[in-house]
Amino acid sequence: MADGRSADQPPASGRGHPREEVEFGDEEYSPRLRLSRRGIAVLAALGASVLGGLAWLVFLSSALDVRSVAVQGAQDDRLTVDQVRAAIGTVGAGPLARVDLDAATRRVEAIPRVARAEVWRGWPHTLRVKITQRTAVAAVKGDDGRFTQVDAGGVSFATEDAAPAGVPVVELRLSQQANDAGGVISRPQLVQGAVAVAAGLPAEVRQRAGAVLVHSYDDIQLQLSGGATVRWGSPDQIDRKARVLVALMSQKGTNFDVSAPDAPAVSG
Known part of the structure; x- marks a missing residue:
């Protein structure tokens, strides 16, 4: 061309490029959706209706x-599912969302054999309970000949005619001296x-410990299977005495003395 521009170049113009004008105009004049106040009110009412229906379904309906x-x-079988269900009772009835989980937990933990309990919702229809059952570490023989089971925390949780196996x-x-000192150290403390x-x-x-015999506060004795005995002494330094006793039992003997754990002895 005479002005030196190639045929595919657009002519110069102070009004800018036509394509840019079209795109700009599209952005500037694109239509916008506007809701009237009545439309907003209708949508709000619809949303509230949906939420209300869901709340009724979850909290009030069956x-x-x-x-x-x-x-x-x-x-x-000493702690059954039926016992747990009976303990929860009416707290666990009705809509699952409305169950008072804390109240249900307290009721389950009130069962003597239960140490701890967790209760949670298992949607859509199940109340789930996880229990930790108490384990007896000793059975205390009473004056009536019955045996009260006690866990590691010192909690008595069951009394039966016989002691559990292995406990x-x-x-x-x-001793007479211990009886005379009853006002100082009570039987429950012993x-x-x-x-x-x-x-x-x-x-x-x-x-192996068939019995823990208490003669006085400072004179506790273990009777082991096979006829061996352990002089334990007082209930002080339990961990230390236990470690020493395990080491002593690797030696031959029928009498083990850990009452003074720094000077243990084996005889018999």
Whole structure:
């Protein structure tokens, strides 16, 4: 061309490029959706209606009622699912969303054999319960000949005619001196000390310990299977005495003395 520009170049113009004008105009004049106040009110009412319907469905209707109670953690038939369900009672009835989980937990933990409980919702119809059952570390023989089971925390949770298998029996065989000192150290304190000893025994010793005999606060004795005896002394330094006893039992003997753990002895 005469002005030196190629044929495919657009002519110069102070008005800018035509394509740019079209795109700019599209952005500037694109239509916008505007809701009237009535439209906004209708949408708000619709949303509230939907939320209200969901709330009614979850909290008030029977569509999501509790239909079952699932229990985990029971170790034996002494603590059954039926006992847990009975303890929860009406707290676990009605819509699942409205169940008071804290109240249900307290009711389950009120069962003597339950140490701890967790309760949560298993949608859509299940109330789930996980329990930690108490385990006896000793059975205290009472004056009536019955045996009260005690856990490692010193909590008594069951009394039966026989001691559980493999659990040491705590028995008071107090000396005259110990009876005379009853006003200083009570029988419950003596039992508590003996239970602490039983709870602190290593598993291999506890399984062999048939009895924990209390003659006085400073004179506790273990009777082991096979006829061996252990002079334990007081319920002090339980961990130290337990470690020393395990080491002593690797030696031959029928009498083990850990009452002074820094100077243990084996005889017999």
